[in-house]
Amino acid sequence: MQLGHVAVALTIASFAPELSGGQIEALSLESILVAIFAHEFPNFDGFLIMSGLAPKKFHCTWSHSLIVGFLAGLITWFINPAWGYIFWLSIFLHYLADMPSSVGIPIFLPFSKKRYTFNLWADTGYFGWVSFKGTYQQSWTWILEGGAFLVLYVRLYVIGFWPFS
């Protein structure tokens, strides 16, 4: 998933009051920043690859394992418990959103290297125009990523947020 991650993160931010015990408002700047940071966190491995600090095959490995997601959420929880729950939901939904790709996600690293995938679309790499173009020439990316934006729009209506306020 590429652009759809933004819609998923914003939808999570719309649930901030429920996730933070009422401490953070739905779609407040705080909730959006935490949700987007956490949701994109697993893809930060792309920066390591682009800066030459990691090989290409590092993408979708450790950053996409449950244990790393849990520990990153735990650190966030120690900083601010209200952020912790948003972080956990965001990062775990990132893994779920990436699982339709054929590359598969090794969610049980370091215990198992097996990659889990729904195999709905072919992987197109981690960065660049080739990756972007290839992704959006496949049907299921439109269904799921477009669907994510539609769910966000309906969610905005349900909570009476702009443009429904």
Place this chain on the structure above:
Amino acid sequence: MLKRTPILALIFAALMSALIIFIFQVDARPFTKGQIAMLYFFSFFPSMGIAMLFDPFPKKVKERYLKINFYIQEEDPADQVAKVIAEEEKEKGN
């Protein structure tokens, strides 16, 4: 891509929008015309995907990309895709 695919998507988007309004609309807060237009706009994207399921081109693209390993350090992704397309053209020619 077949010409009928975006047309099918426009029809699916209308059906999807109508279904969403039927399920989620609250009598006290009916959708305005502008909000319905935006709903139709957002419904178009997943509808396009559904329409693409009935089109052979996206399947061909999936098969093409499944042949490529984008994580080989020395390879350039654009070159890898070009190579596979050239092979497909060659097979078509034979």
